[in-house]
Amino acid sequence: MEVTISTAELLTTDGVPLKQSLRKAERRNKLRAFLLVFPLLFFIVVTFVMPIGDMLLRSIDDSQINSVFPNTFKEYKNWDKAADELPPEEVYKSLFFELANGDKRQIGKALTRMNYAKSGWKSLIKKTTREIKKIVKKGEEPVSYKETFIKINKFWGDPTYWYSFNQMVNDRSSIYYWNAVDRTYSEDGDVVLQDERRRMYIKTWFRTFKVSVYVTIFCLILGFPVAHLLANLPLRYSNLLMIFVLLPFWTSLLVRTTAWIVMLQQNGVINGILVWLGIVSDEGRLQMVYNETGTLIAMTQILLPFMILPLYSVMRVIPKSHMRAAQNLGAKPAMAFWRVYLPQTIPGISAGGLLVFVLAIGYFITPELVGGKDGKLIGSWIAYHLKTTLNWGLCAALGGILLGIMLILYWLYNKIVGIDNIKLG
Amino acid sequence: MSKFLKAFLFVSLVFAPFAASAVTVASWGGAYTESQQKAYADTYSDPSSIVFENYNGGLGEVRAQVESGNVVWDLVDVLPSDAITGCDEGLFEDISSEIAELSTPGPDGESMLEDMENNGLEYHSGWDCCVPQIFWTYVVFYDPDAFPGEKPDSMADFFDTEKFPGKRGIHTWATGIIEKAMVADGVKPNAVPTVLANQTGAIDRAFEVLDRIKDDVVFWSAGSQPLELVKSGEVIMAIAYNGRVGAANLAEGENFEYIWEGQVLDQEYLCLTAGAPNRDAAIDFMMHASTPEAQAEQAKYITYGPMRASGIPIIENNEPWGPGGVDIMPHMPNTPERLAVSIVSDPQWWADYGAEIGERYAAWMGN
Numbered sequence: 001m002e003v004t005i006s007t008a009e010l011l012t013t014d015g016v017p018l019k020q021s022l023r024k025a026e027r028r029n030k031l032r033a034f035l036l037v038f039p040l041l042f043f044i045v046v047t048f049v050m051p052i053g054d055m056l057l058r059s060i061d062d063s064q065i066n067s068v069f070p071n072t073f074k075e076y077k078n079w080d081k082a083a084d085e086l087p088p089e090e091v092y093k094s095l096f097f098e099l100a101n102g103d104k105r106q107i108g109k110a111l112t113r114m115n116y117a118k119s120g121w122k123s124l125i126k127k128t129t130r131e132i133k134k135i136v137k138k139g140e141e142p143v144s145y146k147e148t149f150i151k152i153n154k155f156w157g158d159p160t161y162w163y164s165f166n167q168m169v170n171d172r173s174s175i176y177y178w179n180a181v182d183r184t185y186s187e188d189g190d191v192v193l194q195d196e197r198r199r200m201y202i203k204t205w206f207r208t209f210k211v212s213v214y215v216t217i218f219c220l221i222l223g224f225p226v227a228h229l230l231a232n233l234p235l236r237y238s239n240l241l242m243i244f245v246l247l248p249f250w251t252s253l254l255v256r257t258t259a260w261i262v263m264l265q266q267n268g269v270i271n272g273i274l275v276w277l278g279i280v281s282d283e284g285r286l287q288m289v290y291n292e293t294g295t296l297i298a299m300t301q302i303l304l305p306f307m308i309l310p311l312y313s314v315m316r317v318i319p320k321s322h323m324r325a326a327q328n329l330g331a332k333p334a335m336a337f338w339r340v341y342l343p344q345t346i347p348g349i350s351a352g353g354l355l356v357f358v359l360a361i362g363y364f365i366t367p368e369l370v371g372g373k374d375g376k377l378i379g380s381w382i383a384y385h386l387k388t389t390l391n392w393g394l395c396a397a398l399g400g401i402l403l404g405i406m407l408i409l410y411w412l413y414n415k416i417v418g419i420d421n422i423k424l425g
Numbered sequence: 426m427s428k429f430l431k432a433f434l435f436v437s438l439v440f441a442p443f444a445a446s447a448v449t450v451a452s453w454g455g456a457y458t459e460s461q462q463k464a465y466a467d468t469y470s471d472p473s474s475i476v477f478e479n480y481n482g483g484l485g486e487v488r489a490q491v492e493s494g495n496v497v498w499d500l501v502d503v504l505p506s507d508a509i510t511g512c513d514e515g516l517f518e519d520i521s522s523e524i525a526e527l528s529t530p531g532p533d534g535e536s537m538l539e540d541m542e543n544n545g546l547e548y549h550s551g552w553d554c555c556v557p558q559i560f561w562t563y564v565v566f567y568d569p570d571a572f573p574g575e576k577p578d579s580m581a582d583f584f585d586t587e588k589f590p591g592k593r594g595i596h597t598w599a600t601g602i603i604e605k606a607m608v609a610d611g612v613k614p615n616a617v618p619t620v621l622a623n624q625t626g627a628i629d630r631a632f633e634v635l636d637r638i639k640d641d642v643v644f645w646s647a648g649s650q651p652l653e654l655v656k657s658g659e660v661i662m663a664i665a666y667n668g669r670v671g672a673a674n675l676a677e678g679e680n681f682e683y684i685w686e687g688q689v690l691d692q693e694y695l696c697l698t699a700g701a702p703n704r705d706a707a708i709d710f711m712m713h714a715s716t717p718e719a720q721a722e723q724a725k726y727i728t729y730g731p732m733r734a735s736g737i738p739i740i741e742n743n744e745p746w747g748p749g750g751v752d753i754m755p756h757m758p759n760t761p762e763r764l765a766v767s768i769v770s771d772p773q774w775w776a777d778y779g780a781e782i783g784e785r786y787a788a789w790m791g792n
Contacts, residue, residue, distance in 0.1 A: 105515030112510060119781040123773050126513070126550070197632075198781065200788040261650075267657045290643050372597065372644035374791045381787075387483025389780040390510065 052403070059396035063171045068110040069098050073169040076162075081187060087162055092145035099129045100136045116179075116391050118164035120155070128152050163187040176397035181205070201381070205401075208377040211295055211367075212360035218300040219307040219356045220349065227311035227348070232320070249305040257366045260298040264289035264370075290372025298370050303359055307352035314348030351422045354413065362402060378402065447476045448707045450695070451486075452502040454479035456672060460726035461502070461558075465714040468722060475710060484511050487698060491516050496700045499707040502558065505692040505772030506779060508551025517554035517696040523708055524556065529716040531735040537715060543734035544759060545769045546692070555694035556715035557732035559723060562691065562758040562767070563601035565684040566670045567662035568655055577662060580687035584609040584634055586641050593638050594654040594663025597646045599786035600775060601664065601689040604768045606634035608687035618771035628782065632789060644790065655681070671728025671756040675747060686766040688758060692732060721746075730759035 010018040066073060071094035079087040099107065107129065114121035131152045135142065142148040149156035166185045167175045178184060178191055182199040186192040193199070226245065230238050248256060263269045266285040274280045288294060318341065326336035364379035371377070382398050385391040413419065452458045458477050466475040478498065480486060484507050490496045503511065511517040528537040538548065541557055565583050569576060577589050584606065595602055607617045610630055621627050643660050645651050651663035652673055667688070673679040695714055701707050713719060720731035721739035725746055731737060737760065740746045746753040754760065758767070 105513075108510075108513030108515060111513060115777060116780065119778040122513075122777045198784045198788060200784055200791060203788075203791060261653075265657065265659050267659050290645075368646055372646075372790075373642070376597070376787075376791075384783070385780075387481070387485040389783070390484055390488065391780065 055396045056400055056403075057396075058392055059176050059400045060172050060174060061393070062113070062168055062173050062175075064106075065110040065113045065168050066171050068102055068106050069095065072098055073165070076165050076169055079162075081163075085159055086146065086157065089144065089146055091162075092149050092156075096132060096142070096145050096148070099125070100132050112390055113168065113393075114164075116389070116394070117167040117175075118161060121161070121164070124153060124155050124161070128156070159187075176393040177401070179394055180397040180401055201378075201398075204376065204378050204381060207292070207374070208361060208379075209405075211292070211299065211375075211377060212357050214296055215299045215303060215360045216307075216353050216357045218296070219304050220353060222300070223304055223307035223311055223352065224345075224349075227308045227315055230308070230312045231315035231318075245305055245308050248301070253302065253365060254369075256302055257298055257369050260294070260301070261289055261370060264294055264297065289370050290375070292371070292375040294370035294372065295367045295375035295377070298366050299360060299363060302366060303356045306355045306359060310351040310355065311345065311348040314345055314351075318344045346417070347421050350413075350417055354422065357409075358406065361405070446703060446706060447474050448499045448703050448710050449476050449478055449497060450500040450502065450710075451478050451480045451498040453482060456727055457668065457729075460723050460729075461714075463726050464723035465710070465719055468719060469710060469713050474706065483507065484516060487511060487516050488514075491699050494700070496698050496702060498698050499701040499703050500711065501696050501698060503555070503694055503696055505549065505551055505694060505770075506776040508555045508694040508696055509549050509772055509776050511696060512550050512554040515699055518699045518701070518704075519553045520697055520708060521553040524552075527708070527712045528556070529712065531717060531733065533735075535735075537733065540717070540733040540735050544732060545690075545764050545767075546732070547771075549773050551694055551696070551772070555696035556711045557720070558693040558695055558714070559720070559727075559729035560690050560732055560759045561693060561729045562667045563596075563605070563664050563689040564667040564670065564758065565605075565662055565664055565687070566651075566655065566681045567684075569680060569682050571658070571661050576682065578684055578686070580605050580608040580684070583662060583684065583687075584637050586638055589661065590641075591661035592641050592643050592659065594643050594645055594651045594660040594665075595638075596651075596664060597644045597790065599782045600770065600779070601691070602635065602786075603628070603631045603782065604689045604770065605664070605687050606631040608768070610634050614687055614766050614768045617768045618774060622771065622774050628778075628785075632785070635789065639789075667756070667758050668727050668729050674756065675728070675751055683756075685758070685763045687768065688763070688766075689768045689770050690730075690758060690764075691770045692772065693729075724753050724757065728753065728756035728758075730757045 012018055012021045072091055075090040075094050076087060079091065107125070111122045111125055114125065128149065135148070146156075155161055163186075166187065166189045167173065175185060179194075180201055182194045182201045183191050184194050226241070230241055230245070232238075233241065261268075265271070266287065268289075270288065271280070271285045275282055275285065280286060288297065322340050322344070323336050326340040327333065331339065361377075362379050363377055364383060367375055367377045368380050368383075371380070378398060382395050385395045385398070410419075450461075452461060458479065462475075462477055466472050466477070469475060480498075480501075482504065484503070487498065487501055490498065501511075501517075508517070512519065524537065530536055531540040531543075535543070537556070538552060541552075542548070544560070565577075565580075567577065571591075572589075577583060582589055583593065603621070604617050607620060607627070607630065608614050610633075612620050621631075643654055643663075645654060645663070648666050648669055651660075651665035652669055654660045655663050656679070662684075667683070670681050670683065674681055695711055697704065697707055697711065715733070717731065717733050717735040717739060720733050720736040723729065724731060724736075724740050725748060731740075737757070740753055740757065744752050744754060757763075
């Protein structure tokens with residue numbers, strides 16, 4: 001016998017088809033669930049998605065300057081650089097009027113932008129604008145705008161200034177990203193290496209990466225035994241040990257950094273002891289701070305708790321009987337550790353490692369203070385451009401690259417270890 | 426309505442007018458802001474209406490406030506290159522007519538701006554939005570006990586590691602050092618800004634001089650570090666903010682010597698944020714904080730020099746000017762004799778080339 005069920009005929013007690021009624025109930029549930037998470041969602045969108053989106057937008061945005069000099073840039077694109085040494089008369093003419101009639105503040109903002117493309121634009125345009133306004137006030141119409149500009153300042157006859165327009169003539173450009181890896185645009189708009197004496201970003205990127213990897217490894221080497229002790233000692237000892245871990249963690253970052261300077265400097269505690277012991281001579285005191293070594297040592301100590309705590313919380317729940325069982329079955333202690341204990345701590349190592357690495361790659365204050373000669377990381381440069389040069393486009397590009405690196409690492413990590421393997425306790 | 430709410434509403438209604446009329450001044454904090462509090466706010470007609478807040482310099486936060494339309498700081502204490510950029514970009518309000526009308530003239534009837542020019546300064550667009558505060562300098566100092574024999578007394582000595590072997594403490598950014606290197610290379614201090622602006626290859630020259638001490642340098646990045654470096658013997662001499670050295674000498678009983686030759690004078694301004702919530706009160710306070718008397722008063726509490734030339738005679742004629750009967754003039758950076766061997770840093774030039782030189786300096790440090 002064949003049984004057919006026709007859902008269309010199933011009705012609830014109040015005569016509404018069951019399917020419809022179920023859908024309604026489900027919709028209500030969904031709405032309720034959405035309303036519950038809405039505050040969190042709103043919070044994340046406002047404080048996380050929007051700022052990061054805005055930052056990424058800024059890293060490719062050049063619309064402000066394009067709104068100040070639209071005609072100049074349009075004419076500029078018609079300049080045949082192979083044929084003429086200097087841009088055509090129309091470029092000078094457009095610039096003349098855009099400087100004469102433009103809003104002072106908008107021009108001011110554009111100047112800050114222009115100065116990133118080539119140093120010296122700022123005062124050149126300011127001086128020129130003053131002269132142009134005088135000419136306009138007198139009511140004179142220049143015969144040749146080009147000659148007028150060059151008469152005001154000889155730099156207007158210098159094509160290198162004009163070449164730098166290449167970097168700004170489009171609303172959207174990738175110049176900030178190129179700048180962030182020591183590259184710039186040539187006179188023809190090709191991407192070329194920055195002047196050799198100014199190249200420092202690639203070096204800093206590699207250093208940031210290197211320091212972060214080293215700090216993570218050192219933290220693991222130092223943190224693993226400590227976490228193991230914490231998890232296995234009797235409670236009264238482990239509590240005391242925990243305080244030793246947490247006390248520095250609660251101490252101000254600046255205090256800890258300064259303490260390291262006192263310890264490591266050439267007339268500091270460690271060098272003093274080494275000289276007293278006769279290990280190094282008085283003249284041969286070690287340079288351990290104000291360089292990369294100082295950054296490594298101080299950052300490792302400061303980030304250590306971020307490795308110990310996740311490790312500890314994972315190790316605490318590993319039953320001690322596992323190791324005993326392994327040894328009981330014939331494994332030597334080392335083998336039992338390697339094959340039985342270590343694999344169970346992987347979630348803690350992952351969590352700690354990722355935490356330390358993420359914190360280290362964007363670290364700022366400690367490297368700034370103890371980094372000196374060659375221990376500064378990319379974070380210092382983001383701060384520098386944010387505050388001092390106001391080159392927020394470059395800031396955003398540096399931040400964007402940092403974000404990209406993190407996403408790639410996260411993806412790799414997920415491929416190799418699996419993200420659900422992370423455990424904080 | 427609960428009692429608590431009522432009480433809250435009442436309190437906020439009573440205090441709201443006060444909260445609204447307080448002029449917020451963002452400044453660098455520490456001993457410097459303390460000296461501003463004592464010299465400017467405490468001597469003001471209504472001291473409680475001025476509230477100082479600390480910030481770390483730069484225009485980043487100002488720009489964020491102005492762009493978002495949520496201006497919290499009425500006044501900001503800035504370096505001259507930031508005064509110029511902020512004024513050009515409209516982050517600070519152009520109050521040149523108010524300054525011309527309301528500022529206190531000098532004793533001989535010279536206007537405030539003329540008074541500043543008498544101190545070796547040149548007009549820049551920051552003057553349209555800001556009033557002067559103090560001269561501070563990058564000065565080289567040392568502990569005389571570290572030099573039993575001949576003592577260094579010039580920039581040439583600072584960059585000569587054969588004559589004076591030992592480490593030098595210098596800062597991790599380029600301003601000030603470039604100028605000092607030019608002096609060590611034989612340029613007359615007063616001519617340094619002109620040479621930097623007009624001579625091609627001047628920067629290369631400066632970096633060649635820097636190369637001489639490259640292997641004997643300890644870099645510092647916070648103002649207190651150079652004093653620690655010299656005190657602990659880590660370096661034999663260092664560049665520092667002169668106010669820090671003055672404080673160590675006056676308050677901590679140190680005996681540091683300055684090398685005034687080749688000191689790089691930099692300026693400090695108080696600027697009105699565009700869209701400041703208490704604009705008029707803020708302007709009134711600006712005018713008070715830029716009188717010669719108020720400027721001289723500040724030297725009592727920190728050894729930075731008044732930016733108005735007429736402030737100096739007030740100190741000179743009333744010595745001992747410092748607290749506890751100490752003379753202040755030995756620590757003032759801008760006496761006429763010292764100005765003659767000093768460089769007045771050119772903020773317009775640094776606004777033009779600062780970013781590029783900053784990167785080049787960093788590349789030099791890391792190599």
